[in-house]
Amino acid sequence: MSKIDENEICRRLEMLSQIEPTSEATERAINRTRLGFTWGTATTTYKIKSPSPIFRFAAAAVLLICAGFLAGRLFAPQPIDVEQLRAELEASLKSSLSASCEQIKDELHQQVSRDLTQFAAQTLAASTTVTDQRLIELIQLIEEARMRDRFRVAAALEQIELNRLQDKTRLGNGLQALATQTNEPLRTEQN
Amino acid sequence: MEDRQRELLELLDKSGASLYALLTRLTLRQDVAEELMQELFIKLSNTKGLHKIRNWGAYAQRAAINLAFDWRRRQRRTCLSLDDVPVAASNDCSPLSNMIHAEQLQQMLNAIGRLNRTSRQALVMRYVQQQPYDNIAEQMGKTAHQVRALCYKAINRLRDLLGKDRKEAYDV
Numbered sequence: 001m002s003k004i005d006e007n008e009i010c011r012r013l014e015m016l017s018q019i020e021p022t023s024e025a026t027e028r029a030i031n032r033t034r035l036g037f038t039w040g041t042a043t044t045t046y047k048i049k050s051p052s053p054i055f056r057f058a059a060a061a062v063l064l065i066c067a068g069f070l071a072g073r074l075f076a077p078q079p080i081d082v083e084q085l086r087a088e089l090e091a092s093l094k095s096s097l098s099a100s101c102e103q104i105k106d107e108l109h110q111q112v113s114r115d116l117t118q119f120a121a122q123t124l125a126a127s128t129t130v131t132d133q134r135l136i137e138l139i140q141l142i143e144e145a146r147m148r149d150r151f152r153v154a155a156a157l158e159q160i161e162l163n164r165l166q167d168k169t170r171l172g173n174g175l176q177a178l179a180t181q182t183n184e185p186l187r188t189e190q191n
Numbered sequence: 192m193e194d195r196q197r198e199l200l201e202l203l204d205k206s207g208a209s210l211y212a213l214l215t216r217l218t219l220r221q222d223v224a225e226e227l228m229q230e231l232f233i234k235l236s237n238t239k240g241l242h243k244i245r246n247w248g249a250y251a252q253r254a255a256i257n258l259a260f261d262w263r264r265r266q267r268r269t270c271l272s273l274d275d276v277p278v279a280a281s282n283d284c285s286p287l288s289n290m291i292h293a294e295q296l297q298q299m300l301n302a303i304g305r306l307n308r309t310s311r312q313a314l315v316m317r318y319v320q321q322q323p324y325d326n327i328a329e330q331m332g333k334t335a336h337q338v339r340a341l342c343y344k345a346i347n348r349l350r351d352l353l354g355k356d357r358k359e360a361y362d363v
């Protein structure tokens with residue numbers, strides 16, 4: 001482990017020891033402490049002794065239970081006639097539902113029509129786009145096939161021309177050789 | 192109760208200034224020192240078993256040191272070391288040199304905060320408060336020789352701690 005120089009430590013500690021607060025700050029701190037301390041002890045001296053926490057908790061619990069009991073007795077709902085409530089609810093629901101049923105049906109019909117139309121339009125647009133795309137791809141494929149055929153025909157024609165030239169050269173050479181061989185016996189006979 | 196209040200007020204009159212200076216040195220902030228001073232005296236007034244305390248001054252000083260280092264611990268932040276900064280050519284009071292000095296003091300106080308309580312108390316009383324060994328020994332209930340040994344060990348430990356901090360800073 002590397003160590004720092006001892007003199008350096010002493011120098012820093014000396015720097016620390018030379019720090020002095022201003023006299024005003026010191027005086028203010030002491031006065032403030034005295035005031036706070038006097039006030040704090042005064043309040044603690046004459047403070048009424050509070051009951052123990054257990055007693056306080058017990059009293060709070062008793063009060064809460066009493067309050068709950070009273071509130072329950074005062075605000076408890078009266079017994080309800082279930083049959084009457086059901087009949088009233090039924091009548092009320094019937095009246096409110098019958099009025100709005102037709103309206104809801106119409107709205108639903110309109111909504112379904114709108115959705116179907118929208119869906120059809122979207123499907124048509126999508127299918128048109130897909131068809132166009134497929135057609136473009138087909139045209140590209142046909143063009144590529146035509147180009148390939150053209151290249152192949154051009155290559156075949158080139159090969160035919162090459163063969164023709166080779167045949168011509170061979171024929172010329174053959175005729176020349178034949179002529180040479182035919183001339184040789186004639187010269188010998190002449191000699 | 193009345194006696195205690197009177198004793199504490201006497202202590203405030205007698206050692207208030209030195210306690211405030213000590214708190215300022217250990218926190219490097221006058222406003223914090225003021226707050227801690229109040230906290231110290233409230234703490235002293237609420238201390239139980241006061242009849243066992245023989246030396247109020249020493250007890251208050253020890254409590255002040257602990258309060259200040261508790262505050263430092265709460266305030267601890269990770270700061271980059273300024274040891275990498277080259278030494279200034281002149282000793283002028285430029286903002287940079289002020290900043291380096293402040294950083295060095297913070298480092299030193301953080302390292303002191305990592306010492307154990309007894310060593311820290313001895314070191315602070317000797318080197319920060321500049322008190323003689325005999326006085327410290329009397330306040331701590333030890334012999335002057337023991338206080339000297341404590342200070343020596345504390346300085347050695349500080350060398351290790353600060354050297355380690357510097358090494359870590361270089362490694363970074």
